[in-house]
Amino acid sequence: MFIATASLYPARNTHCTDSQRHPSLSYTIFPQTKKKRVLRAMRIHGEMPPEKEEEEKVKSLSSSIQQPQKLVVVGYALTSKKKKSFLQPKLEVLARDKGILFVAIDLNRPLLDQGPFDVVLHKLLGKDWCGAIEDYRKKNPEVAVLDPPDAIEQLLNRQSMLNDVTDLNLSDSYGKVCVPRQMVINNDPSSIPHEVTRAGLKLPLVAKPLVVDGTAKSHEMFLAYDQFSLSELEPPLVLQEFVNHGGILFKVYIVGEAIKVVRRFSLPNVTKQELSKVEGVFRFPRVSSAAASADDADLDPSVAGEILRNILLFSFRF
Numbered sequence: 001m002f003i004a005t006a007s008l009y010p011a012r013n014t015h016c017t018d019s020q021r022h023p024s025l026s027y028t029i030f031p032q033t034k035k036k037r038v039l040r041a042m043r044i045h046g047e048m049p050p051e052k053e054e055e056e057k058v059k060s061l062s063s064s065i066q067q068p069q070k071l072v073v074v075g076y077a078l079t080s081k082k083k084k085s086f087l088q089p090k091l092e093v094l095a096r097d098k099g100i101l102f103v104a105i106d107l108n109r110p111l112l113d114q115g116p117f118d119v120v121l122h123k124l125l126g127k128d129w130c131g132a133i134e135d136y137r138k139k140n141p142e143v144a145v146l147d148p149p150d151a152i153e154q155l156l157n158r159q160s161m162l163n164d165v166t167d168l169n170l171s172d173s174y175g176k177v178c179v180p181r182q183m184v185i186n187n188d189p190s191s192i193p194h195e196v197t198r199a200g201l202k203l204p205l206v207a208k209p210l211v212v213d214g215t216a217k218s219h220e221m222f223l224a225y226d227q228f229s230l231s232e233l234e235p236p237l238v239l240q241e242f243v244n245h246g247g248i249l250f251k252v253y254i255v256g257e258a259i260k261v262v263r264r265f266s267l268p269n270v271t272k273q274e275l276s277k278v279e280g281v282f283r284f285p286r287v288s289s290a291a292a293s294a295d296d297a298d299l300d301p302s303v304a305g306e307i308l309r310n311i312l313l314f315s316f317r318f
């Protein structure tokens with residue numbers, strides 16, 4: 001795009017013919033970028049009269065207003081709980097400032113009749129919804145669906161969601177990235193004590209629901225100090241060896257090339273002495289939620305730095 005602007009001296013690479021030149025001032029047609037360089041040069045040399053500077057600002061502003069930013073329309077389908085925790089007003093305002101508009105998808109109308117959308121963002125499950133999303137994708141291949149049901153499938157299960165981490169086999173002189181030893185219990189809870197002993201899992205164990213479907217139940221966690229009390233729990237379950245980690249964990253969010261690492265408070269270490277004295281299985285709350293931020297916690301810098309380095313190393317390879 002070109003803008004006519006005035007210059008007190010002919011600039012290099014002028015793109016204009018004599019007929020475009022004004023006798024008192026040489027008019028120079030600049031591509032947008034060159035115009036800014038010349039104006040800046042003139043301002044630096046104090047050669048542009050104040051009224052001309054104001055006029056240039058208005059022109060530059062008017063040219064940007066003339067080209068309204070194309071909005072990216074994001075249709076979202078979230079539970080009311082998720083909308084409340086994720087799509088907060090400050091996010092909507094920030095997105096709008098960046099030309100992104102969130103529009104709620106009406107779950108009582110066919111998805112195909114709604115839009116048009118540039119992106120469909122959803123965190124809903126169920127056969128009907130997955131069918132509607134798949135049908136929409138086929139008829140709107142240009143729309144980015146986050147995420148396609150087949151890509152989410154692996155994350156709906158606390159065993160399969162860790163497959164990629166297990167396959168990474170990432171280790172170096174500073175340490176390794178791996179999954180705690182675990183086993184899946186699909187049926188008969190009375191078999192748990194025998195299965196745990198046979199698998200050689202070390203106590204204490206964290207018992208987690210195998211299914212991850214966004215419900216509160218899918219976050220119900222238990223800490224077991226002996227394997228016998230585990231038979232009180234309801235399969236399907238993942239039983240994972242508890243890993244002492246100093247009560248602080250790091251959550252890593254990766255979207256494309258963007259990586260965000262946050263520190264959260266977590267379960268405290270379990271000492272050998274405590275393990276020898278305590279028996280039973282205890283439910284614990286969601287200890288590491290956003291409200292449990294430890295970003296400002298006083299951590300030993302060497303520990304934090306080392307863990308962060310490994311996390312970033314892991315993030316780039318994931």
Ligand SMILES: Nc1ncnc2c1ncn2[C@@H]1O[C@H](COP(=O)(O)OP(=O)(O)OP(=O)(O)O)[C@@H](O)[C@H]1O
Pocket residue numbers: 180206208218219221240241242243244245249265266267286287288289
């Ligand atoms: N193997 C483990 N060793 C020690 N602590 C653990 C282990 N697994 C889980 N925890 C503790 O339990 C908490 C919840 O575990 P996890 O993150 O697997 O469940 P979640 O439901 O996905 O949590 P959220 O959705 O809140 O991130 C962790 O934040 C951590 O404090």
Ligand SMILES: O=P(O)(O)O[C@H]1[C@H](O)[C@H](O)[C@H](OP(=O)(O)O)[C@@H](OP(=O)(O)O)[C@@H]1O
Pocket residue numbers: 081082085086123213214215251288289290
């Ligand atoms: O620590 P955060 O806030 O990232 O924890 C998230 C968690 O990672 C999951 O995204 C939860 O979503 P669901 O699996 O759908 O439950 C979030 O739960 P929410 O109820 O706050 O949306 C956690 O915040």
